[in-house]
Amino acid sequence: SAVISQKPSRDICQRGTSLTIQCQVDSQVTMMFWYRQQPGQSLTLIATANQGSEATYESGFVIDKFPISRPNLTFSTLTVSNMSPEDSSIYLCSVAPPGQGFETQYFGPGTRLLVL
């Protein structure tokens, strides 16, 4: 497995502002993933972030709204831009450690975002 941390753990933001969420892993991983979990709901993949290339976004998610950086093999950021109350969710990063297959993903503790 891997030890994953996220910052901030929670935040309350005003609509129209942006928030950048950080994800740090204790080991080098090729693939990192960003998910959204809306209140009381399941997890939905936002995008896949590979080091050295553009993130790949899932249907319904766009780079202008959720820009992602992946500067090295242990770190990634997700920005939630021009926020509205509908963006209130838990944002989770996950990683697929080497040796187990990229579909075997371990999750960070999440960032709980409330947009007023």
Place this chain on the structure above:
Amino acid sequence: GQQLNQSPQSMFIQEGEDVSMNCTSSSIFNTWLWYKQDPGEGPVLLIALYKAGELTSNGRLTAQFGITRKDSFLNISASIPSDVGIYFCAGQLQNSGYALNFGKGTSLLVTP
């Protein structure tokens, strides 16, 4: 993503009882994963299944990858209060890259 039908939606049981939950889909999956999420935490991986028919245990937890590759179940034996939480199934679709599709979760409550 493809819809995973997870049932039951919730369970309320007494300590010591066995629990069973399952996920089904109309699509074929290469991998099935089971996670547990406690309030305020991220999902924790319980069991990963990679081959049709595979039966894997992790302590009191047992999960199986259905032979049709369209379903999976998770059993918890002799439940204890700390089993309380939301259990999610997740699957990686055949020919779809590494994205995981998640079920809607089973909320488990265990009374002492």
